[in-house]
Amino acid sequence: MASKKPHAAPRQAAGALESGLVIAAHGRHYLVQAGEQKLQCVTRGKKSDVSVGDRIRFARTSPNQGVVESIDERKTLLYRSDQYKSKLLAANVDQLFIVVATEPSFSDDLVSRSLVAAESAGVSAHLILNKTDIEEALPKTRERLQVYARLGYPVHEVSATARPDETRAAFLPLLAGKSTILIGQSGMGKSSLINLIIPDADIAVREISAALDTGKHTTTFTRLYQMDEATSIIDSPGFQEFGLYQLSEGMLERAFRDFTPYLGKCRFYNCHHLSEPGCAVLEAVQSGEIAGLRHQLYAQLVHESSQTLY
């Protein structure tokens, strides 16, 4: 049948969708890598449940634009949330690298929350201690990180600016064959590390920024750099809070790996580990086997999860 619009692009047959990888997100606008091409994609309506790292199916609406039709099944999903809504951080990552530094001082609360997010998403977590060249602050920082090292989280010491070659050499084998997200508070040196690992990062960011029309706010969006077919690294904006309102109490107790040996050993099978008599977790806190700070965070997160309004 002759078309009335001879110049219109041929209509895609239903099901003729293309697939791509979401490499940046800004609001409901996504940059999608499909083969050699980068396309701007939007979601239908007000949905914004697509994350950087997602593999998606899209329908092309113009040579360099598309509409997201579906999201492939995710291996993992990292997200945070406050009382009102959740915010996706990254999909399909294998590991989370939490960047801290000798200076400025980092927040234990944010580190611990990030670890809980990783545990509950089934993502392995590492700590990256940057700026080890600031020697005055090194012993104290190392001591602060002991609590995480004792829990079995690897701690890697690097210095992006003072020992760039060693730092790069330390990173590459950790990243190989995996998808990694780097997170950290502002000022820890996350951008310096990304620039070491991805020498063209600045150019890529400018490109993405132009494609997504993010204006000058180049650091306010999450982006993925594909290093080779099997290796990618995701840079996310610095953050100041890490709400985990989405995690239920059951998920929380399992996300504290230091609680694991005691779960199921409390007097009451439905123990909340907050003030119950005969609580094995509280006894471990008393005896020092579980750090007090960790239990305080658990109690805070249980409180938060009871406040969810969505």
Ligand SMILES: Nc1nc2c(ncn2[C@@H]2O[C@H](COP(=O)(O)OP(=O)(O)OP(=O)(O)O)[C@@H](O)[C@H]2O)c(=O)[nH]1
């Ligand atoms: N001494 C020292 N300074 C470093 C090192 N790495 C980064 N810095 C400095 O720390 C400051 C912050 O580094 P950035 O890479 O911008 O930090 P960031 O974590 O990306 O911070 P935001 O961009 O604010 O999110 C800069 O002045 C860097 O030069 C390091 O290994 N040693």
Ligand SMILES: [Zn+2]
């Ligand atoms: Zn208990």
